[in-house]
Amino acid sequence: MKALDELTFDNRFARLGDAFSTHVLPDPLDEPRLVVASDAAMALLDLDPAVAQTPVFAELFSGHKLWEAAEPRAMVYSGHQFGGYSPQLGDGRGLLLGEVYNAAGEHWDLHLKGAGMTPYSRMGDGRAVLRSSIREFLASEALHALGIPSSRALCVIGSSTPVWREKQERGAMVLRLAPSHIRFGHFEYFYYTKKHEQQAELAEHVLNLHYPECREQPEPYLAMFREIVERNAEMIAKWQAYGFCHGVMNTDNMSILGITFDFGPFAFLDDFDAHFICNHSDHEGRYSFSNQVPIGQWNLSALAQALTPFISVDALKEALGLYLPLYQTHYLDLMRRRLGLTTAEEDDHKLVERLLALMQNSGVDYTLFFRRLGDESAALAVARLRDDFVDMAGFDTWADLYKARVARDGAYSEEQRRARMHAVNPLYILRNYLAQNAIAAAEAGDYSEVQRLHEVLTKPFEEQAGMEQYAQRPPDWGKHLEISCSS
Ligand code: AMP
Numbered sequence: 001m002k003a004l005d006e007l008t009f010d011n012r013f014a015r016l017g018d019a020f021s022t023h024v025l026p027d028p029l030d031e032p033r034l035v036v037a038s039d040a041a042m043a044l045l046d047l048d049p050a051v052a053q054t055p056v057f058a059e060l061f062s063g064h065k066l067w068e069a070a071e072p073r074a075m076v077y078s079g080h081q082f083g084g085y086s087p088q089l090g091d092g093r094g095l096l097l098g099e100v101y102n103a104a105g106e107h108w109d110l111h112l113k114g115a116g117m118t119p120y121s122r123m124g125d126g127r128a129v130l131r132s133s134i135r136e137f138l139a140s141e142a143l144h145a146l147g148i149p150s151s152r153a154l155c156v157i158g159s160s161t162p163v164w165r166e167k168q169e170r171g172a173m174v175l176r177l178a179p180s181h182i183r184f185g186h187f188e189y190f191y192y193t194k195k196h197e198q199q200a201e202l203a204e205h206v207l208n209l210h211y212p213e214c215r216e217q218p219e220p221y222l223a224m225f226r227e228i229v230e231r232n233a234e235m236i237a238k239w240q241a242y243g244f245c246h247g248v249m250n251t252d253n254m255s256i257l258g259i260t261f262d263f264g265p266f267a268f269l270d271d272f273d274a275h276f277i278c279n280h281s282d283h284e285g286r287y288s289f290s291n292q293v294p295i296g297q298w299n300l301s302a303l304a305q306a307l308t309p310f311i312s313v314d315a316l317k318e319a320l321g322l323y324l325p326l327y328q329t330h331y332l333d334l335m336r337r338r339l340g341l342t343t344a345e346e347d348d349h350k351l352v353e354r355l356l357a358l359m360q361n362s363g364v365d366y367t368l369f370f371r372r373l374g375d376e377s378a379a380l381a382v383a384r385l386r387d388d389f390v391d392m393a394g395f396d397t398w399a400d401l402y403k404a405r406v407a408r409d410g411a412y413s414e415e416q417r418r419a420r421m422h423a424v425n426p427l428y429i430l431r432n433y434l435a436q437n438a439i440a441a442a443e444a445g446d447y448s449e450v451q452r453l454h455e456v457l458t459k460p461f462e463e464q465a466g467m468e469q470y471a472q473r474p475p476d477w478g479k480h481l482e483i484s485c486s487s
């Protein structure tokens, strides 16, 4: 276990130089205070969790103090936002403080979000408010606990610094961890500005540090792109299987590592709704729940375009062609497991599609349905769940197909079925209204609800005593909360 001053830095991205990022010092927040910290994320840096309670922790992650070996940099990138190209983006309110490596030899970027103005702030104030910082923190750690690849969050530090949004709020910072903060938009920036030399340097950097195994392949860059395609297909399959809506899948918010990244207005589905739009600013529904699948491919093609200096168009097209079939394989595999099936049959996709259509019609809670389906034998579970469906006859038809399918799958005890299904069907997810309750308490100065919710979400598959209130459908007020970009 390390103390805070024992972190070891190795700032590989900063060493790429001024064409890639700009040195900027964090602009500190007033009266910093710890809101919440993640012990699991602390462990990634070998940090003793107790150090989160020391005053210097809040000072470090609110911009008051800096390690001598840190090199805070604002990265430059661009990207396609809502389908249109924005030639100049970059870290407008976040700073890469440096890269820390742990005892296992892993490097982790320390990225401080809400750290003040940078050359890329455009019209923004460089700040993040408490509300959005808490949301990012909770989502990062909740996604990870669900087994969905994601950037991580070390802590949220609150403050008394006023920040203006629709009303006056308080500034906060979230410390984000990821093995890299390089986005699709980094490649697009150097491609569209025709900075060929730097683009080659960036590609070498990513290949060497993050895809070293691709070096062994006859065409290393192509192998790397293929791997990125595969990781995205798998990540998005997990989003769809667990009802996660990212909200702003612009190419500047897509990680080169295929991890969930920069998800401001995200939501987990309450009622199943394929057309759900979680981002209040997304008027056309470009990033609606079901559109995430084709948008994943669209984003990969935008990256492919930026990689044309290194890879032939034909090879890129072929690699892009892997996306949909891979997505479908991963998605179906997960959905089979959510249904408690251990074998594969040709028509399983129909079983899933029919169920989702029935859930859509009746507004059935997506998370609780699967959890309850695993509570008892298939016959007893469907008999109990049918009351949630308006089209009961339709559900009965599905239930008969399901019971027959379960019977063909094999003979299992109820115990085995429950254990297997509960291991993949969470009881607790980060519902918007739960986040909202925790945020309201935090805005009034009480951080205990954020901390409790975080704790519950670190073990989403385990029933936790006394935590029933976190496994409920939303009350009416919590069903249609409006969340928009960049807060
Ligand atoms: P996002 O929608 O959070 O992914 O942000 C898109 C772009 O806007 C990025 O370049 C951000 O750094 C920048 N940005 C968002 N909010 C702010 C802010 N409050 N101040 C400065 N830049 C911001």
Ligand code: MG
Binding pocket: 252, 253, 262
């Ligand atoms: Mg962003």
